Amino acid sequence: FSRRRERAARGLGAGGAMEFRLEAHRIVSISLGKIYSARGQRGGLKLHKNLLVSLVLRSARRVYLGEPGGECALPPRPGPPPPPDCERLRRGCRPLASEAAARGRPECPAESPRKRSAAERDPAAGYPGKKPRRETEQPPPQEDMETGNVASLISIFGSGFSGLLGKERGAAEATEPGQVCCEQPVLRSLNPWSTAIVAF
Amino acid sequence: MKCFSRYLPYIFRPPNTILSCSCHTEADIISTVEFNHTGELLATGDKGGRVVIFQREQESKNQPHRRGEYNVYSTFQSHEPEFDYLKSLEIEEKINKIRWLPQQNAAYFLLSTNDKTVKLWKVSERDKRPEGYNLKDEDGRLRDPSMITMLRVPVLRPMDLMVEATPRRVFANAHTYHINSISVNSDYETYMSADDLRINLWNFEITNQSFNIVDIKPANMEELTEVITAAEFHPHHCNTFVYSSSKGTIRLCDMRASALCDRHSKFFEEPEDPSNRSFFSEIISSISDVKFSHSGRYIMTRDYLTVKVWDLNMENRPIETYQVHDYLRSKLCSLYENDCIFDKFECVWNGSDSVIMTGSYNNFFRMFDRNTKRDVTLEASRENSKPRAILKPRKVCVGGKRRKDEISVDSLDFSKKILHTAWHPSENIIAVAATNNLYIFQDKVN
Numbered sequence: 001f002s003r004r005r006e007r008a009a010r011g012l013g014a015g016g017a018m019e020f021r022l023e024a025h026r027i028v029s030i031s032l033g034k035i036y037s038a039r040g041q042r043g044g045l046k047l048h049k050n051l052l053v054s055l056v057l058r059s060a061r062r063v064y065l066g067e068p069g070g071e072c073a074l075p076p077r078p079g080p081p082p083p084p085d086c087e088r089l090r091r092g093c094r095p096l097a098s099e100a101a102a103r104g105r106p107e108c109p110a111e112s113p114r115k116r117s118a119a120e121r122d123p124a125a126g127y128p129g130k131k132p133r134r135e136t137e138q139p140p141p142q143e144d145m146e147t148g149n150v151a152s153l154i155s156i157f158g159s160g161f162s163g164l165l166g167k168e169r170g171a172a173e174a175t176e177p178g179q180v181c182c183e184q185p186v187l188r189s190l191n192p193w194s195t196a197i198v199a200f
Numbered sequence: 201m202k203c204f205s206r207y208l209p210y211i212f213r214p215p216n217t218i219l220s221c222s223c224h225t226e227a228d229i230i231s232t233v234e235f236n237h238t239g240e241l242l243a244t245g246d247k248g249g250r251v252v253i254f255q256r257e258q259e260s261k262n263q264p265h266r267r268g269e270y271n272v273y274s275t276f277q278s279h280e281p282e283f284d285y286l287k288s289l290e291i292e293e294k295i296n297k298i299r300w301l302p303q304q305n306a307a308y309f310l311l312s313t314n315d316k317t318v319k320l321w322k323v324s325e326r327d328k329r330p331e332g333y334n335l336k337d338e339d340g341r342l343r344d345p346s347m348i349t350m351l352r353v354p355v356l357r358p359m360d361l362m363v364e365a366t367p368r369r370v371f372a373n374a375h376t377y378h379i380n381s382i383s384v385n386s387d388y389e390t391y392m393s394a395d396d397l398r399i400n401l402w403n404f405e406i407t408n409q410s411f412n413i414v415d416i417k418p419a420n421m422e423e424l425t426e427v428i429t430a431a432e433f434h435p436h437h438c439n440t441f442v443y444s445s446s447k448g449t450i451r452l453c454d455m456r457a458s459a460l461c462d463r464h465s466k467f468f469e470e471p472e473d474p475s476n477r478s479f480f481s482e483i484i485s486s487i488s489d490v491k492f493s494h495s496g497r498y499i500m501t502r503d504y505l506t507v508k509v510w511d512l513n514m515e516n517r518p519i520e521t522y523q524v525h526d527y528l529r530s531k532l533c534s535l536y537e538n539d540c541i542f543d544k545f546e547c548v549w550n551g552s553d554s555v556i557m558t559g560s561y562n563n564f565f566r567m568f569d570r571n572t573k574r575d576v577t578l579e580a581s582r583e584n585s586k587p588r589a590i591l592k593p594r595k596v597c598v599g600g601k602r603r604k605d606e607i608s609v610d611s612l613d614f615s616k617k618i619l620h621t622a623w624h625p626s627e628n629i630i631a632v633a634a635t636n637n638l639y640i641f642q643d644k645v646n
Contacts, residue, residue, distance in 0.1 A: 023533070027479055030537055043292035043315060047377055047396045048427045048446060049542050052483045055425075056536070059479050 024064040031057040230633035232620055236300040236308065239624040242270055242631055243310060244638055245295025249279040251312055251365075253323060254640075270640050274323055276365040279314040291316050297382050299391070309368070311391060315378040318393050320369035320404065328356040374400050374410050381431045387438040394431035394443060401455075413461050414443060414453065429544075430490045442492070442499055448485035450501060450510065468499075468510050470517045480532040480541060488544035493553040494625075500556055502547040505529060507558050507568065522568045522575065525560045527598045527609045540614050551626045559618025562607065563634045564594060580618060580632045580639040591641065 034053050038045055061067075227248025234243050242254040255273035282291040292315055301309040307324035332354040336342050377395035384391045392401050392413070399414035414431075418424055426447040434440035439455045451464035472481065484504035491500045499510045501518075505526055508518035524545075528535060535541040540561070547558040559565045560577070568575045577594045597606040620633040628643035 024479070027533070027536070034539075042290055043294075043378070044287075044289040048380075048429065048486075051424060051427055051446065052486060052542065055482045056479055059482075063479075 021064055024060040027060040028057060028064060031060065225636075228636040230620060230636060230638060231294050231296065232298050233622040233631050233633050233638070234298045234300060234310075235622050235624055235631070236310075237302045237625060239626060239629065241273065241300070241308060242622065242640070243298045243300065244631075244633065245278065245298050245312060246636075247292075247294040249277055249281070249293030249295060249314065251276055251278045251295060251298065251310075251321070253308075274363040274365055276321070278312045278319060278321065278367075279317065282316075296379060299382050299384050301384055302388060304388075311382050311384065313379050313382050313393065316372070316375055318371040318379070318382055318402070319367050320371075321365050322368045323363060323365045326362045326364060327358060327360075329359045330354045331357050369404065369407050371402055371407050371410070374402075377427075380429060383431060383433045383441065385433045385438050386436055390438075392431060392433065392441065394428050396427040399428065399431055399441075399443060399461075411459070413455060413459070415460065415462060429487050432490055432492055435492050435494060435496045437496065442490055444487035444490040444501060446486040447482070448487055448503060450487065450490060450499060452512065466512070466515050468515045468518075470508070476529070478532060480536055483536070483541050484532065489546040491547060491549060493549050494551065495553055498553065500547050500549060502545050502558055504541060504543075504545075507547050507556060509556070509570065520570060522556070522566075524558055524566055525564075525596070527596055531609070535614075538614065540617075543617055543619060545617075545619050546621065548621055548623045550623045550628070557621055557623060557630065559621055559632070561614050561617050562612040563616040563618060564596075565618045565621060565632055580634045580637075582637075 031053050035050060035057075038050055038053075225248075227246060227250075229247045230244050231247055232243075232245040235241070236243070240256050242256075244252050244254075246252075251274075252272060253274045254270040256268040256270050259268050278295060279293040281293045283289070284291060294314055295312050296315065297311075297313050299311045301311070303309075307322050310321050310323070312319055312321060331338065332352050334343075334348060334351055334354075335345070371393070375393065375395045375398070377397050379393050379395050381394040382391060383394075390401055390403050392399055393410075394400075394414075397415065397417040398412055400410040401413045402410045414428070416426070416428065426445045426449075429444050429446055431441060431443035434442075440452065441455070442450055442452045444450045448469065450468040452466035452468070453461035454465045455461060457463070457465065472485075487501045487503050489502040492498070493500065497512060498519075499512065501508050501510065502524075505528060506524060507522045509520040509522075510518045532541060545559050547556060549556055554571055555567055555569050557565060557567045563580045564577050565580060566575060566577050577596070578591045579594050592605075595603075595606045596612070597603065597608045599609075602608050616634065618632055618634055622631040624630070630641050632639045632641065
């Protein structure tokens with residue numbers, strides 16, 4: 001096991017933020033590989049495992065793209081514990097122990113902090129979790145497992161991630177000039193990977 | 201905990217396995233283990249769709265130091281691989297769960313299930329056979345009626361004991377998703393089967409229909425965020441059951457409240473610990489097993505790293521949390537990569553609900569004494585398990601200097617996982633499935 005990789009997965013260590021995003025990138029590619037290989041599995045697509053993989057994929061993608069809600073996957077920064085964050089809770093992050101204690105606070109709107117479906121309230125996420133494709137000529141009374149045509153799922157990610165490159169460059173320009181050199185190796189390594197995804 | 205430091209191991213292998221552990225076939229991997237209600241019988245199911253039942257020998261006066269050993273009683277093919285032509289899907293024959301019915305006559309009944317079909321099997325003994333038919337001879341060939349000059353009454357004569365298993369009911373075509381649990385109700389007339397999104401209630405006598413009692417399938421599958429991972433009936437209250445989810449929550453439902461139990465009576469969830477958050481927090485909080493205590497007062501849940509005990513009267517957090525292998529918390533990324541993070545470990549109570557047991561990697565399994573708060577790690581392996589040997593507690597070294605006899609985290613064999621264990625309902629006898637081998641350990645007898 002690579003200790004450096006594991007620490008990066010937890011957002012720790014020197015250059016933590018950079019390592020963390022590299023790790024998110026790596027997790028995204030591993031997850032896509034799992035979804036793809038699940039196609040040939042005996043016994044059909046396992047809904048539970050694919051759901052979990054898609055949740056990891058969504059978290060990693062959010063962190064990598066710097067989208068809101070990505071911080072759900074990050075451990076909190078050191079310092080005093082934050083007050084109950086209604087915004088964060090509404091984005092679908094699970095309630096923290098400190099928030100559970102302060103559940104009766106009037107500042108938080110009546111919306112229950114235990115909301116489950118983050119996909120509904122986070123339109124910025126873009127990633128639906130599962131993209132069902134009905135098989136053609138499926139007779140109506142026969143229920144489809146709706147775990148979907150995985151090839152189409154991959155192509156959705158392909159379009160999502162080929163856009164990644166464009167966004168990356170934009171993000172790099174927005175940072176300090178000194179940081180652009182750091183981003184270059186990342187962009188270079190992205191290229192063959194995103195080509196592979198589109199090829200799926 | 202003193203009784204658990206001493207064990208008499210017996211090793212049983214299902215038939216047709218190759219002797220050496222390293223080249224067993226995939227079909228021999230044990231996928232479920234279950235004692236019946238008296239502990240006299242122990243059933244195992246494997247990936248090849250076979251069920252093997254072991255029976256405990258009667259204790260003999262000649263060898264009092266050998267308490268009843270378990271020997272093979274019956275073996276049968278429960279499920280075969282099937283192909284769903286409409287959906288182009290192969291249906292695995294792997295036995296996901298076995299549950300016994302309480303014994304009501306001389307025969308034994310059990311439920312076995314694969315991903316799609318539940319079957320009720322009757323296991324009965326035959327030790328007599330009829331002889332002296334008039335119209336056919338002993339081979340079964342018909343006799344020429346004109347040759348029969350006298351009539352006789354057939355008689356039953358003793359024969360070698362034969363144990364036969366017959367499928368009495370087949371409960372099919374009720375699950376679109378993969379069945380993960382079955383549970384017999386305390387009324388002994390009904391049982392439930394649960395898949396990823398639905399739970400169905402069956403009557404044992406009726407195979408062509410079932411009641412759907414839980415349905416969490418969203419109208420739009422894109423909004424799917426959680427699945428059902430396990431379900432169980434309350435041991436005494438036939439109207440109550442629980443089901444666990446991939447989000448680490450448990451719902452308790454009362455079937456008297458409504459026909460469709462989509463609204464829970466109780467909702468058990470522990471708030472997340474922010475310091476442990478990572479990309480994999482959701483996966484490791486997914487509950488892989490839920491079990492009521494024998495008393496019916498508590499439920500135990502297993503997630504990837506912990507076992508938790510919940511009081512039915514307290515929904516906001518468990519009353520006890522036990523770390524099974526917390527040293528894996530820093531390895532989650534690698535465990536995600538090699539798929540180990542998706543392993544579904546089960547957990548069991550002992551007969552008095554004072555000790556709980558669950559499996560881990562490297563053929564280790566763990567026991568936690570709820571009263572003394574002591575725990576032990578034991579290993580199920582051929583090298584350490586000579587007959588009448590005593591199991592030595594094992595220890596995993598989590599960093600720093602490794603002592604002799606300790607094993608470091610990086611040396612653990614993650615292909616050797618103990619997912620399925622069972623505890624005798626009243627005695628200190630445990631069954632541990634390690635890949636294709638079944639280990640049965642007993643409390644040492646003086």
